[in-house]
Amino acid sequence: MTTRSRLAPYLFVGGAAVYLLVFTATPLLRGVMLSFTDTKLLNPDGGEYVGLDNYRDLLVDERFMSSVLTTILYTACTVAGSLLLGTAAAFAINDRFRGRAVVRAVLTMPWAVPSIAVVLVFTWIFNVGDGVANRGLAVLGIGEQGWLIDPDLGLLSVTAVSVWKVFPFIMLVVLAALQSVPAEVRESARVDGADRLTTVKEIVLPHIAPTLRILALLMTIWSLRRFEIIYLLTGGGPIDATNTLVINVYREAFANSDLGRAAALGMLGLCLSLVVTVVYFVVERRSARREAL
Numbered sequence: 001m002t003t004r005s006r007l008a009p010y011l012f013v014g015g016a017a018v019y020l021l022v023f024t025a026t027p028l029l030r031g032v033m034l035s036f037t038d039t040k041l042l043n044p045d046g047g048e049y050v051g052l053d054n055y056r057d058l059l060v061d062e063r064f065m066s067s068v069l070t071t072i073l074y075t076a077c078t079v080a081g082s083l084l085l086g087t088a089a090a091f092a093i094n095d096r097f098r099g100r101a102v103v104r105a106v107l108t109m110p111w112a113v114p115s116i117a118v119v120l121v122f123t124w125i126f127n128v129g130d131g132v133a134n135r136g137l138a139v140l141g142i143g144e145q146g147w148l149i150d151p152d153l154g155l156l157s158v159t160a161v162s163v164w165k166v167f168p169f170i171m172l173v174v175l176a177a178l179q180s181v182p183a184e185v186r187e188s189a190r191v192d193g194a195d196r197l198t199t200v201k202e203i204v205l206p207h208i209a210p211t212l213r214i215l216a217l218l219m220t221i222w223s224l225r226r227f228e229i230i231y232l233l234t235g236g237g238p239i240d241a242t243n244t245l246v247i248n249v250y251r252e253a254f255a256n257s258d259l260g261r262a263a264a265l266g267m268l269g270l271c272l273s274l275v276v277t278v279v280y281f282v283v284e285r286r287s288a289r290r291e292a293l
Contacts, residue, residue: 028270034263041257054264063240064248064265071244071272074159074230075223081163082219083212086170091200093171094178111168119232122161123148148234154241158230165229166222170215177208209287217280221273245269 035054039047058064093104110118125132126147134144147157181204189199227246230236236247243251245265253262 039259067248078223079219086167089171090174151241177211
């Protein structure tokens, strides 16, 4: 083996390693260091070391605990809703029918539309005065609702918009997984007398289960750190009903000018993402063991 051949793998990995070091590891370390200081936005170089004070203050802060619960609820509902809707849509457009290409293109549009455009459209839809949602309720004889200004509906509305925005991504990935299911396996199940529901339950779902698990992980991490849709729709309101961890980080850093506390919030959010990732790998390992038996 020549020297060039031996060095080739390191050269290929080296570019990615440098990128991660410069744009991921360095800001992360800077954030960790910042979380142990009382650094202010107007004096970013004048912060003093305060140890774990920022973390202690957060753990006894009711607003922080409320934002954690809101984040978990928003993430759980967004992941569950987008997985169910995306998977159902993938099954629906997997079969051949007239106009399937057009339907696929239309269903993919929410993922392609910029978030700011999505927010503008849904702000109009949820308008209290003449929004489409309230007009529809009026036709049904139901009074108008404050979709984005009612604390009981704010989180539901934001979650619905998030699900609508991200479900096409899940649909496309699951569709690719469905098309990888061997046709001869399905045909054998039909020959053996299995109906459509049994075929889906016993053959298709086990085949696409790894894809669904990795999608759940990705959706969870993306939902934990989603900012633009929530902030542009409600700004964390009404009355902190949609105040997630990411919104809380923004408020601490730019509204309260407390970079140290904001960095501590970010580190706690990172820990939450790491917990989700560890759970995913534990589930994957157990699934691999069961398949090996």
